[in-house]
Amino acid sequence: MAGQVTSTGRTSELSNLQFALLMALPVLLFLVLVVAYPLGYALWMSFQQIVFFGGYRTNFVGLANYATMLGDDKFWWSIWVTVRFTVESVLLAMAIGLALALLLNRPMRRPGLIRTIIMLPWCVSLYGTGIMFSYLATGQTGFATAIAFFFGADRPVSFVNRQWVIEVLAIGNAWNMAPLVAFFLLANLKTIPTRLYDLAAIDRMSPLETFWNVTLPPLRFTLFVFTCITTVLSMKLFDFIFVLSGGGPGTASAVMTYQIYKISFRDLNLGYGAAQSFVLLFLIVGSTMTLYALWGRREAAR
Amino acid sequence: MAGIRLDHLKKSFGAFTAVQDLDLDVTDGEFLVLLGPSGCGKTTTLNCIAGLETPSAGRILFDGRDVTSDPPHSRNIAMVFQSALLYPHMTAAANIEASLRRSDLAPEERRRRIDDAVSMLEIGDLLDKLPSEMSGGQRQRVATAKAIVRQPTAFLLDEPLSALDAALRMTLRAEIVNLQKRLGSTTVFVTHDQVEAMTMGDRIAVMNGGRLEQIGTPSEIYERPRSLFVAGFVGSPPMNLIRGEVADGVFAAGELRVPLAAAPGPVTLGVRPQHLHVRAEGGLPCAIFALERLGRETVLIVEDRARNRLRLLVEAEFEGRVGDPLDVAPDPARCLLFDDASGLIHAPAN
Numbered sequence: 001m002a003g004q005v006t007s008t009g010r011t012s013e014l015s016n017l018q019f020a021l022l023m024a025l026p027v028l029l030f031l032v033l034v035v036a037y038p039l040g041y042a043l044w045m046s047f048q049q050i051v052f053f054g055g056y057r058t059n060f061v062g063l064a065n066y067a068t069m070l071g072d073d074k075f076w077w078s079i080w081v082t083v084r085f086t087v088e089s090v091l092l093a094m095a096i097g098l099a100l101a102l103l104l105n106r107p108m109r110r111p112g113l114i115r116t117i118i119m120l121p122w123c124v125s126l127y128g129t130g131i132m133f134s135y136l137a138t139g140q141t142g143f144a145t146a147i148a149f150f151f152g153a154d155r156p157v158s159f160v161n162r163q164w165v166i167e168v169l170a171i172g173n174a175w176n177m178a179p180l181v182a183f184f185l186l187a188n189l190k191t192i193p194t195r196l197y198d199l200a201a202i203d204r205m206s207p208l209e210t211f212w213n214v215t216l217p218p219l220r221f222t223l224f225v226f227t228c229i230t231t232v233l234s235m236k237l238f239d240f241i242f243v244l245s246g247g248g249p250g251t252a253s254a255v256m257t258y259q260i261y262k263i264s265f266r267d268l269n270l271g272y273g274a275a276q277s278f279v280l281l282f283l284i285v286g287s288t289m290t291l292y293a294l295w296g297r298r299e300a301a302r
Numbered sequence: 303m304a305g306i307r308l309d310h311l312k313k314s315f316g317a318f319t320a321v322q323d324l325d326l327d328v329t330d331g332e333f334l335v336l337l338g339p340s341g342c343g344k345t346t347t348l349n350c351i352a353g354l355e356t357p358s359a360g361r362i363l364f365d366g367r368d369v370t371s372d373p374p375h376s377r378n379i380a381m382v383f384q385s386a387l388l389y390p391h392m393t394a395a396a397n398i399e400a401s402l403r404r405s406d407l408a409p410e411e412r413r414r415r416i417d418d419a420v421s422m423l424e425i426g427d428l429l430d431k432l433p434s435e436m437s438g439g440q441r442q443r444v445a446t447a448k449a450i451v452r453q454p455t456a457f458l459l460d461e462p463l464s465a466l467d468a469a470l471r472m473t474l475r476a477e478i479v480n481l482q483k484r485l486g487s488t489t490v491f492v493t494h495d496q497v498e499a500m501t502m503g504d505r506i507a508v509m510n511g512g513r514l515e516q517i518g519t520p521s522e523i524y525e526r527p528r529s530l531f532v533a534g535f536v537g538s539p540p541m542n543l544i545r546g547e548v549a550d551g552v553f554a555a556g557e558l559r560v561p562l563a564a565a566p567g568p569v570t571l572g573v574r575p576q577h578l579h580v581r582a583e584g585g586l587p588c589a590i591f592a593l594e595r596l597g598r599e600t601v602l603i604v605e606d607r608a609r610n611r612l613r614l615l616v617e618a619e620f621e622g623r624v625g626d627p628l629d630v631a632p633d634p635a636r637c638l639l640f641d642d643a644s645g646l647i648h649a650p651a652n
Contacts (some may be wrong), residue, residue, distance in 0.1 A: 195383045195460075198354045204375035204404040213400075217391035 041286030046275035052268055065275035069190065075276065076253060078259040079283070082235060085166050085173075085255055086287075089234040090227055094173035097181025097226070098120050098219070099104050104182065105189045108160045115183075123178040133172035134160070137244075162252040169253055173234060181226045221299045228296070237283050256280045304365040304455045304488060305330045306351060308460035311360035313346050319344040321510045322512045328456075328490060329449040333482050334446055336492045339535070343512040344492045345460055351490060352458050353377050375404065380449035382460045385465035386441035388433040401452045419447040422481070437469045446478070450485065454500070457482070457489040463498065475501055496536045500524065506530050526638075529645040533572045533638065539601050539613045542578060542632075543640075544571045553639070556608050558586045560634050564648045570640045575601065576615040577636035585631030588612065590622050604630060 012020065048058040069075045108114060118243055124132075135141045139158030148157045159168045192214065200210040205275055238257040241247065246260070247254040254262070256276065264273030306328040313321040321343040328334045336344040349355040352360060362370045369377050380401070384422065388397045402412050420426055423443045433441055442462060449457060462478075463471045482489050488641050499506045500520045505516040508531075516528040527533035533541050547568050547578055548557025553560040560571065572581035579585075580602075588604035591611060595618065602614040602622070614630060622628070639648035 030641075193387060195387050196350070196389070198374075198381070199351075199383065199389075201354060201386055202352065202374045202379065203400050204383055205400075213389055230561070 002022045017029060041261045045271050046278055048271045050268075050270040058271075061271070062204060065237045065272045069270060069275065069279065074161055074251065074254070074259060075279075078254050079279075081166065081251075081253060082255045082257075082280075082283070084235040085170055085237075085253075086231055088170035088287065089173040089177070090214070090230045093177040093181055094168055094179035094223060096174055097185055098223075100178060100182035101185035101189055101219075102215075104186050109255045118182065121175050124176065126240040127239070129172050129176045129242040133175075134169060134244045135275055137168040157218060160245060160249065161250055165253045168285060169241055169244060173237065176240075177230055181230070182223050184226065185219050188222050189215070192218055193196065199275060224291070224299045226294050231287055231291065232284055235280065235287070256283070305332075306365040306488060307366075307492070308347070309361040309363065311347065311350060311362065312358045312565075313350055314358050316520045316598070319493070319512055321350070321357075324512075324514055326507060326517070327485045327513065328574050330488055333479065333489045333491065333502060333504045334508045335489060335499040337493055337494070337496060337503075337536075338507060338509035338515075339501040339504050340473065342474045344509050346496075347509070348458050348460055348490060348492050351456070352379055352381055360420040376456045379458055380450070380452045380454035380456075382449050382462045383458065384441075384461045386438065386445035386462060388445055388448070389442060393430050393432055393522055394425065394436070394447075397444060398448045398451055398586055401448050405452075415451045415453065416447075419451045422450070438466045439474065442474055444464065444479070450481075455488065457487055459489065461493055462491075464493070464495065468545060469496075475571075476545075480501065496578045497538060500536070506536075508535065510535075519645050526646065526649050528573070530570055530572075531642045533646075537574060538573050539615070541572050541574050542612045544573075544610070544612075545569075546571060553637075556606065556610070558606075560632055560637060562634060562637060562639065562648065564639050565642070569647065570642070571632070572638040573632040573636065574642060575613040577612045578612060578630055579633065580614065580616060580629045581629040583629055585629035588628060588630050590624050590626045590628065592624060593620070593622060601619070604628065642643070 001256050002029045015269065032252055047060060047062060048060045049064070050056075104111070104115060104118065121129075129153070130228060134137060136143055137159040139145055139156030139259075142156070142158060143157060144157040148155070200214050212258065236260065237255070241253060241255055242261070245253040247258040257280070260273050260276045260280065263269050306326075308324050308326040310322055311324040311326075324343075324347060326334075326347075332598060334644060338344045338372075341537070344353060350357050353369070355371055357370060359482055360369055360370075371489055378405070385388050386572065388394075388491040389400065394623075395416075398416055399412075405412075407415070415546075421525055423438070425443050425447055428436060428444060431440075434649075436444065439504065445462070446614050450454065459478075466474065469652065478491075489504060503520060504520055504533070505517060506523050507521060509516040510531045516523060516532045518526075523532060527536060527541075534543055544555045544558065545568075546553055546558070547566075548554075548562060548564045549566050551561060551563050553562045553569070553571055556569065562571075586606055588606045589603065592603040594603070597618060599618055600618050600620045601617050602612055602620065604614065612630060625634040637648075638646060641647045
């Protein structure tokens, strides 16, 4: 316990709470500096109209920025695109991650080498992933075009279009995230006693029932955690989308992060951009809380 | 209930032969223990009986019916695994019901069997609990209930007690035997613990290196072990095994001389600790190496001048200190002689 010299020269004991606060002070200061201050400043900005031209000035406009959103079609469109991209990314990342984990859990030669190869996509930066998938999906360089030409077609096939660009983005995003999911699931799979599969065989469980009753239960908490993580990561994703599609074609892939970037740094409407950032923040917090309420609470109770 | 017969059973994994040419008869209602060190093939044998492994050669017969290629569920067996394996996300009740889920039983019959098992094993207050909320002993009881509701042809138990603490093991040992005798069900119990084997089995089959070393009642195995392996593996404290030679009706090893009427040649003498006695003089000169006081008796470990260690059972009050000299001599009437190749060659007449 830390002592403190008082004016009378005697040392007096700090209470546990005081000591805890003292110890936490550096990190609290750090958090205030890097989290609370920018967050507070952004909140303040969202109530202002910020003007750059003819001299920088700010005008307090109250909730006007928030009110503008309600009638802004581009805002509502970006929410829809974000939700669609997120749901597809999460489902794909979990499905691919689970499939990889099940594959990696089978007996094989050189398991270390194969695990390393499977892990590689996760090590590629999202910027690099964006460039790679952009080449893979566009008409001039894409593999769909290569396949089509092989079968005698004479027109390039592109997936970077209004109809499919979100799916291209989701596949690229899942390609990048799935290996990490797979590795955590694999760690869970390794804890399943093999005798449990024997018990299932004696109880005459079908392969699907065995998967449901033996394989899945130890994975469910990890699946929940990674559903939350991939949801958050997908919603706040920017660089990958910026590189691959630039929010286009048109506004086809203008997710919220892209929309906020455009409003804040191209249109220089910082107040409105800040207001939309807060909507994104609440969407992220709200979706993880909903996931916890609907799913996580049950898993945590086990 | 049924008898189980293994006919020239063989199982290999790649180049490794786990079980070779095993013939075994488990009679109806018998409690047979498969005993052996790890890697001796006992669990593989049990897996073959259960249908979890397919034999490489040989046949498995239940009451004369060939079930060698039948899947586990159609053999009507029940199995209890090490550390009382249960589905971890299911309550005790759901785990027990899982045994009957695929059966054609009427709901009332199902209910009755579950109720019977629950009252027999006194697990009524555990039914809503998950395995993670139960103690090792409780899980063991639930796993046993899960096995008996099936009313199986045979119970197969794979080291069900080895993960439990010693006190609980003793309690459950008696409970399992009592239950087996009440149900009269054919049971194959796999263990590496010779105390479990001796206390539980009607008969013991000792396995080593994939082969059956000996099968017999606990007293047969104990009194007349057929090979050096069985002699050394069964019994606690273990039998003293002394390599030596017989010439002119006397066994000689170092300074030890025991008059034994046996054919001359190199042999191993086996004598249980309780048949090795302390003598004032005229025996094998030794010094006390260690004393293990067990309360009811004392295990005395002595070392002769050639640094061979021997174990003796002496009375609890035995006075002595490490390093004290004393003479020991085996009771010639209780000595066994083993030949390396052919096993037991001389045993006392009963």
